[in-house]
Each structure stands twice: as structure tokens, then as C-alpha cells.
Amino acid sequence: MEDVSLDLIKKYNVQGPRYTSYPTAVQFQEANEDDIVSLHQYLVERNADPHPISLYFHIPFCFSLCWYCGCTKVITKDQDRGDLYLDYLEKEMDQVAEMLHTDSEVVQIHFGGGTPTFLKPDQLQRLGKAIHSRFNLTDQTEFGVEIDPRKCTQEHIQTLADIGCNRASLGVQDTNEKVQKAIHRIQPFEQTQQVTKWLRESGINSINFDLIYGLPLQTLKTFRKTMDDVISLVPDRLAVYSYAHIPSMMPAQKLLNEEDMPSTDEKLSMLQLSISYLTDNGYRFIGMDHFSREDEELSQAMDDGTLQRNFQGYSTLAGADLYAFGMSGISNVGNYYWQNTKELGDYYNLLDNNESPVAKVLQLCKDDRLRHHLIMRIMCKMGLSFNEIEEKWGIVFEDYFSSSLERLSELQADGFVEVSNNKITITERGRLFLRNVAMCFDKYLNRKKSARSFSKTV
Helix, strand or coil, rough: CCCCCCHHHHHHCCCCCCCCCCCCHHHHHCCCHHHHHHHHHHHHHCCCCCEEEEEEEEEECCCCCCCCCCCCCCEEECCHHHHHHHHHHHHHHHHHHHCCCCEEEEEEEEEEEHHHHCCCHHHHHHHHHHHHCCCEEEEEEEEEECHHHHHHHHHHHHHHCCCCCEEEEEEEECCCHHHHCCCCCCCCCHHHHHHHHHHHHHCCCCEEEEECCCCCCCCCHHHHHHHHHHCCCCCCCEEEEECCCCCCCCHHHHHHHHHCCHHHHHHHHHHHHHHHHHHHEEEEEECEEEEECCCCHHHHHHHHCCCCCCCCCCCCCCCCCCEEECCCCEEECCEEEEECCCCCCHHHHHHHCCCCEEEEECCHHHHHHHHHHHHHHHHHHHHHHHHHHHHHCCCCCHHHHHHHHHHHHHHCCCCCEEEEEEEEEEECCCHHHHCCCCCCCCCCHHHHCCCCCCCCCC
């Protein structure tokens, strides 16, 4: 990426969606009783036939507050709260399981948060049993969990392996002690080393590390040392995220010292460093902020066209119906998105009354589905064919998307996309700007809807 100048990166570093969905979550509408009834009816009808299933479980609890974090979370040191939460997860699982076709198989499970390893080993064991008893898992089910190395024991890891976990993502962020103090997340590198060792000893061999650039007190030199540290553990994947400072939306971020944050040029230099450093060390730049070893499944999925994108980022499994459990969880099945309430008390009360905990719903119209199809082609297949879109959706591409192609022309002039032979192709250097390309086709943004809810694209 050396040929992409800082000036060009700054030009396109604007607010925009991450496109883990389209339409994005800001378009979801508050659900009324009729919406819930319609959604339930749709799911019953859809599940008259079996479908591959993906399950997401949101564990909201964290022992302490990381000041940069924008996740939906509950800060507590009382692990017994996990037992009550599991009671309600089981209630919600029962609601969903009774709708599913008996032959529907679970192809993917993900524990996110919050901090899934806030749960004690016996609580994780209970959750695993609850899942296995209600859904059809196979030997091929991809089962991932997010781990905070600071509060994770060898017993946690062995329990996760026992319930079928075969992938893990470790929150690292930065290995420099001064940076860790500045973000209120003290995590000696030895803890990350130890948990990585336990994972591999237990047979959980697919390991991802999350890093963040743009944090207070980070410099190009300290971030290079962080990269040296994590690469020494040979992870299979890395996600290198840009820190989005939005204190008006994320109140905890007000605790950070803005004067300690790197300048825009310094931050973007860290991005350039991460791309060049990782590609020089055998990792492939998948796009946006994801990297994988060249022999790893994510890289292979990119080559064979099976890469997909959902609320957990990039994945190798396309086409599964996603059911999310727990407060704030977002589901996507067929023509519907829906999100659970973000308030823990409301989540409990609704389930106590045998009601759905759904708070927001969006039913996709034909234009939504068309643009979703197209945007996911951009994000996952690095391009698209006009003819394929025309045949599937019964449109004339250049007429339907005339204004989008006009907006795309500037990215084409800057060398990020090629438009020729009725195709749009993302160039190698354009992978950094996938969000910007997708934004050209976003109906809601192009109606001049405010982008204040989104992070910067680079």
C-alpha cells in the first residue's frame, strides 16, 4: 500500500458504515406489536424448510470499563449475575428453537460481548449444554468465542474446548504499558502469551488477535513494537481497527485524554505500517481491517468466492440464517433484520411475560435486497458483474445505478476501482477503501441522511 499517499487516505477518510449489514442498523425501526407478529409469522413460514443456521450469543458483562469501548455492556464484578442471564438466554433459545425446522443444522456459533469469559467455567458449560440440547450441531460447526486474556483461566479454555469451541479471538489492542494505562486496560503481554498457549494445547488452533490504532500515547514506534509482539505468537488472523473517537455517542470515551491522541497523519501512518508489516510477514490483506495467513480459511474463501460479511465481521460461511440471543443482539433471516432491546431489565421483563425481546425491526424491500446483494459483492468478492445483477434482479444496471456510477468515477480516477466490460473490480490498493466504494450504492446515505452515527472509513 506504499503507493497510497497520506493525502489520498485523508481525502477518503470520511464517516461511513462498516457494512456488516445493509441497510445498516441506523435504519431499524422501533417494533410495535404488529411488527412482532409479522416477524414471527415470517419465521414460521421460512422454517417450513430446513436452512443452515448461525447462532450469536451476546454476553454483556465486563469486570471493568475499557475507556475506548463502544460495545453494549454491563460493568460488574458479580459473576453470579451470569446464572440469571443464562436463565433468560435459555428462555429466548426456547422461543427460537420451537420455530426452527428439525433438520436445520447449525454451521456457526459465536460468543461475543461484553466479555464471554466473564462467565465462570461451570456457567460456560451450562450454556454449551443448553445450545447442544436445543440445536443441531455437527462436527463441522464453526464455533468461535471472544476472550479477554486478563480474566481467563486454563479451566475456561478447557471448558470452551469441551463444549465444541474451535476458534478464539483475543482482545489485545496494544501491548505498550503506557498506552494500556491511558485506555484503562492493563494487560501484560505474558497474559496474552499464556492464553494463546492454553488455546493451542486444548486444540483450539484458529486464533485471531484484535488490535486498535489511534489510541492515546500510541506512536509509530510503539505500534511497531505491538506488531512485533503479536506476530511472535503466530496468530491465524488479525483485525486491526481504527479507533473511532465519538464521545457524544460513547460516554466512556470522555475519560480519555484527547491531547494524548496521535495526529491524523500519525494515525494513518500506523495504518500504512500495519498493512506493509503484516503483508511482509505472510499475512494477506483481506480488506478494510482484516488480515489472514495466506494458507488460512479466510484467505481461501476470498479466492473461491465464499467470503461473507455479517455482524461479526468477515466469515467463511455464506447464506446462513443468523439468530442472535441476549440483550442488543442483531439477527438477520431472509428479508428481515431485528434487534433485541439494549436494556437488561427490559430484556428480562419481556421474557418473563413470554414476549419476544425484540425492540427494533426492519423488513427489506426489493431495493434494499438488491443493494444488499450488490454491496456484499463489493465487500466480499471485490467487485461485481453488471450482467449477474441484471439477470438476478431484472434491471438495467447502468440505468438503475446511474447516479452511483457517477459517484464511483472519482474513486476510479484515483485508482481504487476499475469499471470496464460491464464489471466493477476493486483494485489491490482499493481494498483499503471498500467502505467508500460501497457508500456510492447506499440509498440511505445518498438521500443525505446524516452520517453522524458512523466511524471514519479509514
